[in-house]
Amino acid sequence: MSSNPIETGKKLAAYAAVDEHITADCKVIGIGSGSTVVYVVERILQKPELKHLIYIPTSFQSKLLIIEGGLTLGSIEQYPEIDVTIDGADEVDPQLNAIKGGGACQFQEKVVAEAAKKFVIVADYRKKSSNLGVEWVKGIPIEVVPMAYKLVMRSIDSKLSIKPIDSKLRMAINKAGPVVTDNGNFVIDAHFGAIDRPLDLLREIKLLTGVYEVGLFCGMAQMAYFGEGDGSVSTLSA
Numbered sequence: 698m699s700s701n702p703i704e705t706g707k708k709l710a711a712y713a714a715v716d717e718h719i720t721a722d723c724k725v726i727g728i729g730s731g732s733t734v735v736y737v738v739e740r741i742l743q744k745p746e747l748k749h750l751i752y753i754p755t756s757f758q759s760k761l762l763i764i765e766g767g768l769t770l771g772s773i774e775q776y777p778e779i780d781v782t783i784d785g786a787d788e789v790d791p792q793l794n795a796i797k798g799g800g801a802c803q804f805q806e807k808v809v810a811e812a813a814k815k816f817v818i819v820a821d822y823r824k825k826s827s828n829l830g831v832e833w834v835k836g837i838p839i840e841v842v843p844m845a846y847k848l849v850m851r852s853i854d855s856k857l858s859i860k861p862i863d864s865k866l867r868m869a870i871n872k873a874g875p876v877v878t879d880n881g882n883f884v885i886d887a888h889f890g891a892i893d894r895p896l897d898l899l900r901e902i903k904l905l906t907g908v909y910e911v912g913l914f915c916g917m918a919q920m921a922y923f924g925e926g927d928g929s930v931s932t933l934s935a
């Protein structure tokens with residue numbers, strides 16, 4: 698085990714979720730994105746009985762994890778019904794509402810989560826929260842069509858029932874200009890502070906012209922696994 702409690706937490710959560718939800722009688726598995734999901738694939742690769750399943754990616758990163766692991770890559774067009782999707786999250790509340798999109802993959806992640814009979818979140822202890830917007834203060838990731846980004850920023854400021862504390866276009870590191878998603882779009886991160894009614898906010902933001910997808914996942918997850926700092930795993934169920 699790593700001596701870093703965060704890495705240990707990610708690994709414990711990922712291993713527990715794979716052990717409890719991915720079995721040889723599953724057919725199609727959705728693979729989320731981010732650093733915790735690396736441990737999901739690591740655990741799958743330790744189990745030869747899971748080799749024959751079809752794996753659906755949620756990003757370029759997770760496609761590479763599947764291919765480099767020698768697993769069978771499928772597409773959501775071929776397999777629109779998924780048995781289990783396991784993915785990370787940036788923040789999860791007690792009702793299992795989540796903020797996702799820290800890695801700008803929220804659109805494909807939402808498609809693959811929604812297509813699954815069971816959507817399971819894996820995360821380290823920092824992601825557990827009493828209220829969305831309290832622990833994850835970088836803002837809700839909102840994927841927007843590039844030519845509309847200024848309009849969406851104006852609309853976020855003026856048309857929602859709650860005003861953002863801060864909202865900005867996500868800029869790339871090691872590249873001049875904005876982050877460009879796997880779908881060729883931009884991301885606006887809008888921080889609203891503690892969000893009391895995430896589903897209402899999700900609906901409002903989705904109605905803004907130019908918005909492609911919102912990194913609020915409400916009522917989607919059946920279960921979440923959190924790797925704790927003391928080496929244990931805690932769970933939340935819907």
Ligand SMILES: O=C(CO)[C@H](O)[C@H](O)COP(=O)(O)O
Pocket residue numbers: 729730731732733734784785786787796797798799800801802803806
């Ligand atoms: O939503 C995501 C990417 O868009 C990730 O699942 C989320 O950012 C968590 O990542 P990590 O496991 O690295 O903490």
